[in-house]
Amino acid sequence: MAEANKKNKGIIVGIVIVVALLIGGYSYYWFEVAEAAKESYMRELSKIANDAEISAPIVSGYPGKMVIRKDVEQIASDMGTLEVMDIEAKSWPFPNAAITIETGEIRLRSSMWLEGLSFDSFDAVMRVTPSRVLFEDSALKQRDFEAKVTGSVDISDPDVIIPDLIVTLSNHQDFLAVLVDSGIIEEQAATFLGFGLSAFMNQDTGKIEVPIYARNGMINLGPLPILQLPTDRGAQAGDTPKRIKPTVSPEE
Numbered sequence: 001m002a003e004a005n006k007k008n009k010g011i012i013v014g015i016v017i018v019v020a021l022l023i024g025g026y027s028y029y030w031f032e033v034a035e036a037a038k039e040s041y042m043r044e045l046s047k048i049a050n051d052a053e054i055s056a057p058i059v060s061g062y063p064g065k066m067v068i069r070k071d072v073e074q075i076a077s078d079m080g081t082l083e084v085m086d087i088e089a090k091s092w093p094f095p096n097a098a099i100t101i102e103t104g105e106i107r108l109r110s111s112m113w114l115e116g117l118s119f120d121s122f123d124a125v126m127r128v129t130p131s132r133v134l135f136e137d138s139a140l141k142q143r144d145f146e147a148k149v150t151g152s153v154d155i156s157d158p159d160v161i162i163p164d165l166i167v168t169l170s171n172h173q174d175f176l177a178v179l180v181d182s183g184i185i186e187e188q189a190a191t192f193l194g195f196g197l198s199a200f201m202n203q204d205t206g207k208i209e210v211p212i213y214a215r216n217g218m219i220n221l222g223p224l225p226i227l228q229l230p231t232d233r234g235a236q237a238g239d240t241p242k243r244i245k246p247t248v249s250p251e252e
Contacts, residue, residue, distance in 0.1 A: 033093035034059040034066060041068070049075040065090050080110035098136070099126050114183025131156040145175040160230060162214050169208040172197055
């Protein structure tokens with residue numbers, strides 16, 4: 001009996017040691033990923049902000065999902081200023097885990113506009129791999145206007161991004177009116193743009209669906225080429241692979 005009790009105690013001690021090692025290893029990994037996420041956030045935004053200093057976000061959530069928060073982010077560049085309120089991103093700290101992003105108001109300013117442009121919010125569910133960013137769902141909202149983006153962006157070449165996206169617009173005429181009022185585009189241009197977008201209307205939903213993709217070394221918006229890709233990128237400057245529409249995975 002005493003021998004059996006001793007054996008049981010040994011098993012329990014072994015289990016406790018294994019559990020402690022697993023918890024310790026997970027804790028170390030969690031905080032290492034958290035630190036890497038903060039550094040990546042500051043590094044990537046500094047590139048957009050002409051290498052201006054970007055403060056670190058707050059990371060919390062241990063031992064569960066990692067939560068990255070920042071009350072406000074302000075970025076200034078030669079093109080103007082961007083201000084994003086109430087940024088929050090959530091994800092488990094594992095490769096290819098879904099990342100949920102939510103923001104409050106987004107404000108854009110440019111010296112070329114009469115007034116600034118603002119959006120109510122931005123929400124997205126995305127996944128990131130070393131070579132691709134996958135948008136399972138996303139929505140940029142301004143009053144009744146909404147722009148949703150699904151698809152992927154090839155980032156295997158850090159200097160060239162290759163989009164394979166579908167942009168879905170709801171109540172786009174309201175947004176065009178805002179662009180005119182802000183002095184971003186002229187009324188005649190808005191009218192022509194409205195007619196052009198109407199050609200992409202889905203008759204079943206009444207929404208505009210515009211593909212953005214690479215073809216023959218060009219980035220195309222629907223049938224219109226809008227940007228030439230560098231000719232020295234080999235296959236990257238060719239066609240977007242056949243598109244596979246992403247499915248929204250259950251929340252992790």
